[in-house]
Amino acid sequence: MHWQEICSHPALKDLPFKLETDRWGHIVMSPATNRHSRLQGLIVRLLYQNLTDGEAFVECSVDTHHGVKVADVAWASADFLRRQAGADPYSESPEIVVEIISESNTREEMEEKQELYFARGAREFWLCAKDGSVTFHNNHARMARSALAPDFPERVELLFG
DSSP, X not given: XXXXXXXXXXXXXXXXXXXXXXXXXXXXXXXXXXXXXXXXXXXXXXXXXXXXXXXXXXXXXXXXXXXXXEEEEEEEEHXXXXXXTTOSSBSSOOXXXXXXXXXXXXXXXXXXXXXXXXXTTOSEEEEEOTTSBEEEEXXXXXXXXXXXXXXXXXXXXXXXX
């Protein structure tokens, strides 16, 4: 199926899963927990507190050479949003892509996603662990802090765990 068919298919519209595709166009589903959703919301809020002239949002679809990947959270500059206006999925990656590690994720999967987003132009790739600790990566290495949002915390704290 093509991405637009997946997005408009009535049987797939209200699933409690994140949908992506692999390099062969097969649908890949990942369960979303309430904790995962809460971390997404918190990261969006913190991005808005640390960056201007752009948008933070969840479930950002990017067309990669291994299928459509859907970032848990993304930050896109106003320039990016103008270039990609109306695109679904985006043909480029927003500047910051954040993945929240789930029980079903492997290290290899996250490393592959990181490379796919960088190949599409991401400037930073962040990983958020289940405990809220955040690691920042550019295309070459892990960074102590984000270069784009240097005051973003190394740990995000949910109210009531």
